[in-house]
Amino acid sequence: MKLLTPDIYVESVLHLDLQKLKDRKIKGLIIDIDNTLVAWDIKYASEKTKEWLLNLKKEGFEVCLVSNNTEDRVVKFNEELKLPAIHRATKPRRGAFKKAMKTMKTNINNTAVIGDQIFTDVLGGNRMGLCTVLVVPIESKEFWWTTFVRRVERHVLRVVLKEHGGEK
């Protein structure tokens, strides 16, 4: 169970306390793309997320995007950001994490993995002894919201039909 438990759990990357990472002597961040930085079916990160990503460098962190998705997806997403990035990472396998640390010139003691999936990001990071950060998947938040909005819409429609249904 310990292998599946993240060290830090936050609602989104934007809620991540960077000072907390600095206190843990973290210098390198391995960051997942799909549902961590952006919903899986959206090409680019939001302005807010882009700003957050680019600010990490100023805060003194090295960053490497590590995604299990295709080269096309990762290259497109990274077009403007121009961050070091690894596609088809086959997380939770160790290869891509090692490659990322080599790129960032960091090691297992000062690198954190940030992602939305317990069985790829968290498991992969924990079994190597890296600090792991789990975020709520962006997709499911939108899904939850969509479901909620549809429910409200249906309710409003029922009320409207009840009140005005007879007029037609």
Ligand SMILES: [Mg+2]
């Ligand atoms: Mg993901």
